[in-house]
Amino acid sequence: MIPAPFDYKRASSAAEAISIVSQYGDDAKFLAGGHSLLPLMKLRLAQPAVLVDIARVNDLSYIRDAGDHIAIGALTRHTELERSSLLQQHIPLLSHAASHVGDPQVRHRGTLGGSIAHADPASDLPATTLALGATYVAQGPNGTRQIAASDFYKGFLESALSADEMLTEIRVPKMDGAGWSFQKFNRRAQDWAIVGVAAWRKGSNAGVALVNMGSTPILASSVNQAIAQGASVEDAARLASSEAEPQDDMNASADYRRHLASVLVRRALEQSSR
Amino acid sequence: MKVSMKVNGVSRDGDVEPRTLLVQYVREHLGLTGTNIGCDTSSCGACTVHVNGESVKSCTMLAVQADGCDVVTIEGLAQGGEMHPMQKAFMENHGLQCGYCTPGMVMAAISILKENPSPSEEDVRIGLEGNLCRCTGYHNIVKSVLAAAKS
Amino acid sequence: MSRSGVLVGGSILGNRVLRKEDPKFLTVGGKYVDDLLDESLLAGALHVTYARSTVAHGNIRSIDTSDAASMPGIVAVFTGADLGLTPQPATFNPMVARSALAMDKVRYVGEPIVAIISETREQGEDAAEMVIVDYDILEALTDIEKALTSSIHIYESCGSNAVFDTTALGMPDNTGDAFFEGCEVVVKQRVLNQRVAPCPLEVRGAAVAWVDGRLYQWLSTQHAQGARDSIAAANGLEASQVRVITPDVGGGFGAKIGSYPEEQLLGRLSKEVGKPLRWRETRSESMMALGHGRAQVQYLTIGGTRDGHVTAYQMHVLQDCGAWFDMGAILAPFMTRPMSSGVYAIPKIECRTTSVITNTTPVVAYRGAGRPEATAAIERAMDLFAAEIGMDAAEVRRKNLIPKFDEPHTTVIGQTYDVGDYEVALDKALTAANYKDLRAEQARRRSAVDVKQLGIGVSVYVEITGGVPPMGETAKVEITDDGRAVVYTGTSPHGQGHATAWSMLTSEQTGIPMDNIELVWGDTDLVPSGGGTMGSRSLQQGGVAVFKVAGQVVDKAKAVAARLLEANEEDIVLDRDRGAFHVAGTPAVAKTWAELAVASKAEGGLKHEEMHSVSGATFPFGAHVSVVEVDTETGKVSLLKQIACDDAGKVLNPLLLDGQIHGGVAQGAAQALLEEVRYDADGNPVTSNLADYAFISAAEMPDIQVVHMETPTFVNPLGVKGIGESGTIGSTPAVQSAVVDALAHLGIRHIDMPCTPMRVWEALHGRK
Secondary structure, X not given: OOOOOOEEEEOOOHHHHHHHHHHHHHHEEEEOOOOOHHHHHHOOOOOOOEEEEXXXXXXXXXXXXXXXXXXXXXXXXXXXHHHOHHHHHHOHHHHHHXXXXXXXXHHHHOEHHXXXXXXXXXXXXXXXXXXXXXXXXXEEOOEEEXXXXXXXXXXXXXXXXXXXXXXXXXXXXXXXXXXXXXXXXXXXXXXXXXXXXXXXXXXXXXXXXXXXXXXXXXXXXHHHHHHHOOOOHHHHHHOOOOOOOXXXXXXXXXXXXXXXXXXXXXXXXXXXXX | OEEEEEEOOEEEEEEOOOOOEHHHHHHHHOOOOOOOOOOOOOOOXXXXXXXXXXXXXXXXXXXXXXXXXXXXXXXHOOEOOEOOHHHHHHHHOOOOOOOOOHHHHHHHHHHHHHHOOOOOHXXXXXXXXXXXXXXXXXXXXXXXXXXXXXX | OOOOOOOOOOOOOOOOXXXXXXXXXXXXXXXXXXXXXXXXXXXXXXXXXXXXXOOOOEEEXXXXXXXXXOOOXXXXXXXXHHHOOOOEEEOOEEEEXXXXXOOOEEOOOOOEEEEEEEOOXXXXXXXXXXXXXXXXXXXXXXXXHHHHHOXXXXXXXXXXXXXXXXXXXXXXXXXXXXXXXXXXXEEEEEXXXXXXXXXXXXXXXXXXXXXXXXXXXXXXOOOHHHHHHHHHHHOOOOHHHEEEEOOEOOOOOOOOOOOOHHHHOHHHHHHHHOOOEEEEOOHHHHHHHOOEEEEEEEEEEEEEOOXXXXXXXXXXXXXXXXXXXXXXXXXXXXXXXXXXXXXXXXXXXXXXXXXXXXXXXXXXXXOOOOHHHHHHHHXXXXXXXXXXXXXXXXXXXXXXXXXXXXXXXXXXXXXXXXXXXXXXXXXXXXXXXXXXXXXXXXXXXXXXOOOEEEEEEEEEEEOOEOOOOOOXXXXXXXXXXXXXXXXXXXXXXXXXXXXXXXXXXXXXXXXXXXXXXXXXXXXXXXXOOOOOOOOOOHHHHHHHHHHXXXXXXXXXXXXXXXXXXXXXXXXXXXXXXXXXEEEOOEEEEEEEHHXXXXXXXXXXXXXXXXXXXXXXXXXXXXXXXXXXXXXXXXXXXXXEEEEEEEEXXXXXXXXXXXXXXXXXXXXXXXXXXXXXXXXXXXXXXXXXXXXXXXXXXXXXXXXXXXXXXXXXXXXXXXXXXXXXXXXXXXXXXXHHHHHHHHOHHXXXXXXXXXXXXXXXXXHHOOOO
16 A cells, blocks of 8 residues: 655756666656556555656656647646647547546546556557557667657567656657547446557558557557558458457456457447548 | 645645655645545545646655645635535535545546536546445436536 | 324425535545544554465464564564464354464465554555465365365364355255256256455544553444444453444445454554554455455256246355355355245245355455345346246246235245335336337347347345344433433444434424434444444334434423423423424423423433334335346447336435435446456455456446335334345346346346456357
8 A cells, every 4th residue: 555665856857867767777767647656666566766756857748749740748648638639630549548548537647658658558558659650759868769669668567768768758640631449448437448449540551559468559560451451341350469469367368358359440440441 | 855735725844755645645644634545556536636726646646746736635625614516516416425435526526527517427427437436326426516517 | 102103294204304414524524433633542553554364275384573573663563372362263153263363374365464563554564564474375265166065174173164054054955856846947047146345435444542441442333332242252351341432434335244353453452562553454455354245156946837937946055155254154044045035926945055164255244145145046047937938027027926915924935024015116117217118129229130239137126124133223312401412323324324314303203403413323332232234224223213212202301391381291292393392272381402401400311212122124125127238249238227116115315215225226236247356266366456346436337217115114113114235136136137138139048247248258159
């Protein structure tokens, strides 16, 4: 219920935060909204010795029109994504997916950067930004670099970020003119998805990614390619689990997950194709 | 560590461990026991307060994170002995039984209406997805929130 | 004795009266046990944390508390051996014995082993992690059918894991298939009534202090008097040496009826360290160590004629006790079995129950406590029978209902019901549900092969309330010098609104305004005798006692008024509107309650206290209809509508009544669709927090349509029964029935609860 003891430092710039974390290496974690990290710490599943609070780092919360993409500051909260008219206009899949994360209280605190960096395959926004072909901007002691979403997720709660790197910006291509769908299948509204699908389609271009179908968010490349090659929605949906390694857990067997994935991908593509 | 925040309109200073949760700070350090703890996985919402005008689960926030913020708890709603319209609506519609989820429920409901002043019933039900109640079956809670929206 | 039970216009009884408790709860919140920060007797209190077993079944080789004891802020650490604890026998089966802290053996994950006393709660949690227990791990028996036949005995002295059986009580064993000779149709089904967690929003908590040689214990409980007795016994004290004080309680649902080892130990621990103590479990602890509910496996056989008459019904119930002989162990024989006939006139019934110990959390009473299980069983059996003969679910029920009765009716299993009008309840529910239109819509969707199919479930139930001792309740009403009434009750509200309801009853009798009536409960020094709040007993026993005693105070007041007004007692009338007594015909010369109270001082005050017994239990009944939509591609079930017609006799306050029904319906629906306590193969609980355990939220619940029906009982002068558990009892089978009904045209006859999407999908695809 109560986290193990730790030291707390507050950073006012990304550079400062990175510098503090560099000192402590694996013993330190960045703290943004805290809604991925603090629940783990309260159950003592995570026990970092140092938390570096970056929530007040200047100018990392924004949603800006950058021409062919929208640039989103890593500290932008889910509630801001949900209500952003810029996103509703140019990337409605993202603003809609953000409205499904957790519950309203979670969305008031959780950040896009935090959710992505946490790299939980069962979270909604990693898969959604993956489907949208996003690029993540990371800053570390050696400077900044851009990481394609498709290169970012390495394993369960494991990303391409090193311990002393933090996300500063998420760049998401605009999807004007595309149909889209977000299918979140869960037991209760506040739950993580048992299986989720984020999808967009414009003509023969499609981006489909899966939530909770493996140790990382899964880009359904076979589905995307099938659509590109003119396959029907039904045929493409049959390939839903081609890249996935669904787990058996208390809520669903791997078989059932595969079944759900094909149904939900089909429904997502149908909706995106209207 | 020192923390300083406005709580129910009053400036409060405190000294906490970094790991002290905001809900613990409010309850144990400030003696505002209206806010309750119902779980340890950020699921139940009994700890919901307002931080800078938005509903937040105070169990999933460190007191140090709320340094410099404006915090409102259930105790800060009624003004001069007059209940807030949401509190009145809950009373008039029997929106509480044992009362344990109630402070969090009321704070969450006020936040819902702030962001969506004319919600549908479905909006209210989904808006309360993060607030669990074992006693009421939610029927009268939803009724209370819709009544408050009309008033 | 004042004439009672006449509920006509001008009376407050029967009215929708808002709760006087609410302003406090809404503005500053309730004062639950963990909120007692200003209690002077608890000044300087230390904190207790329990280190618990991480193994489901094992012999303890060693317990190393040295690391824990050397952590910052740790005042003391105790094992059972440190305290010299010895195994104590279970109340209902002395062969089953355990010590409050596990010493030689652990029998479920979560069983307390070590008590840690610390300055702060955080330090206690830090230290609990440092306790090292070395176990010889034994095979975990979490499956009841396996535990029943296993040669591994969880309590070795019992010789079996079956620790209670109706045949051992002299009741006959079932006669097997021969019972159904002559039946044209026989259907068998194994049914699971799964283990659920009560999940009150407030977990368990307590605080203790020794005051002038007496043990004071503040406790989140449903029954202070019972807790006082069990805590006294556990501490080797006389009951008079213990005072239990009940603060506001954030829900109980049956799980807070009895006291637990963690609570019983606190007095001893406080003595050891010489300081008051506070204890509060975390939710994760509560999911493992607060008692669980239901947990029955039922083997059902139902037989009858092709034209729809049920002629024989047989049950063998396996009741999972968990790892202790707690109240759960006796629910199957003493609650489920007697109610096995339900609302039906079944000419032949036999029911055997066997209670089995397993390596799981002990099972206790949980909203309905044995009766939901009985109803779920007979309703499932009726549906299976209906499916076998191709008859509509409502029609087959109607054919078998016990006809209306206003004199006691005894079923063939031997339970006598008070009054019942089951067919009217069924009709009311079906009408409210627009049953014919629903069937038409269902048919339309079936012929269109809609992905989303409609399911309609019907249940008709009867349940027993107020059926456990004490068969009656104590009330005391005292008038203060300023004309207010203080009412002492043996009930123990934790959301039911007794402060309002008992004030209504008192105001009705005395004319004293609601706001001038104060309710006192739950403090054993102020209310030494009481039955608590459980089993939906409170209104029919506690409320009736308050009503009668208030009437007796009115009689006493009349005598005092007669003396003061120099008149005959029989000429004195109480003007309830004014709260004043006068000679009939001379209203101008009156005595107020305040004046009479002052005048009574010499005789010890104007008050009366009495224990009013009732002649028996009462039997609320009703019918529920549930409408669900099943996505046949994913298996997801959505609840569209819940209709509840519940008859609990006369209605005192429809506001409170509806609230109880709503809450019960949600819990019942949650069991049918979502909730289940699960263990892995090693006996580790996998649903032990509120993220993993599917506690239903507002987003999954529809509106609940309550249909009112009142058939007064003769058992008490107010004509009231209990409503607290009816909503749960009626809704669970209706929802389960609706899910199966949605898929019946595809040949599906049964799906065990909870009807999760995966279970539905597996049923659709013939998998298991």
